[in-house]
Amino acid sequence: MNIKIAVIGLGYVGLPLARLFATKFPVVGFDINEQRISELNNGIDLTLEVEEDLLKSVLKSQNSSSSNYLLCSNKLEDIADCNYYIVTVPTPVDKHNKPDLTPLYKASETVAKVLKKGDIVIYESTVYPGVTEEECVPVLEKLSGLKFNFDFFAGYSPERINPGDKEHTVDKILKVTAGSTLEIGQKVDALYKSVITAGTHLAPTIKVAEAAKVIENSQRDINIAFVNELAKIFNILDINTQDVLEAAGTKWNFLPFKPGLVGGHCIGVDPYYLAQKAMEAGYHPEIILAGRRMNDSMGEYVASEVVKLMIKKEIVLHKAELLLLGVTFKENCPDVRNTKIVDIVHSLKEYGINITIYDPWAKPEEVLHEYGIVCHSELNNETKYDAVVLGVSHEVFNELNIGSLTKENNVIYDVKGFLSTEVDGRL
């Protein structure tokens, strides 16, 4: 059988995957965002995950004679003759931190409209165990009129990419795979094995693969929450947390986690998916939700630490100018989704401090639209600041001469333990 793949949702996860599959198969990348489709067809990826040359090397428009290609489209007819559908749409939480499966339902409706006998629908979005078979498959069955595991099949293969990380790219990360039957599991596994050089792990069931993904991120969240708690304790005890972690890290089985803000659409969100499913089943998760509460409190905590340091140095808060370095949720990446830097901004503003945010990676219009916050892509070198807070460790901040940006009496706070200059405080 000739394989033709549709990837539904061309974001941080879908685009690199579609590009990779297009080196071996004909691939149609489908997205509802018309502007994104037009940018991608011109070789432009604003998430900066796929470089222009690499993208253009597989685009159908640039390689019309090749039988393997990537066509980006928002038209249903372009995915009608595919036989593998891979869904990579977002799985956010709502304002009450409850899983919002709307994009998954919508994407399933799209696939259902073109679903045919023998097709396999693979979900990659991070979910709680049961979503593929109990939430998505019924949508596929209802709208297509086809019968699950008889006419069509399902698979699950969670994504493990790390945006901005040019070393651990999609092909170099071992991929967990699963299918709705034994035979389909092997087919799904073979499909991924053909492009993932790091290899695959075929899980026994879809639920196992779903659960495996969601606990990877929950484990990170809890470990970070623990070191965040340590940072709070050691600050009270006037002990340097980094020194403690360095000393403890000399033991072979001490895990090297660092305190910090937990933002983005994965680590800070996925534990809520697991918690929701647990609560539906009658179990109230204690550790998972305690970790979330701890990590969500860190923005306000950083702001209060900075304010204490400013007061100690007799800096008048409502007249103070503070420079905040970085607004994205992580370093060397333009992604501002669910960034916890905004918690620092809101808390500092409550003290009347005037804040200038500088981030050469973030798109100022996106930050304004998402958070109502002004951020700058360039630094105005004339202003001298009373305080500088490094919130994100973008490599470019290494080149800054912090001393030349500050007034004589100043506070420098380093959330990430990144600056080489002497600082007044750090997490």
Ligand SMILES: NC(=O)c1ccc[n+]([C@@H]2O[C@H](COP(=O)([O-])OP(=O)(O)OC[C@H]3O[C@@H](n4cnc5c(N)ncnc54)[C@H](O)[C@@H]3O)[C@@H](O)[C@H]2O)c1
């Ligand atoms: N970003 C990461 O680091 C990462 C890592 C591992 C797993 N994940 C998971 O992968 C999934 C996708 O995340 P992402 O970061 O790529 O999201 P994203 O927001 O970057 O991209 C999602 C894309 O899907 C499109 N889309 C939304 N609804 C659609 C629909 N109904 N039909 C077609 N396209 C639609 C959007 O326009 C967008 O381009 C999520 O479940 C996420 O938790 C993300």
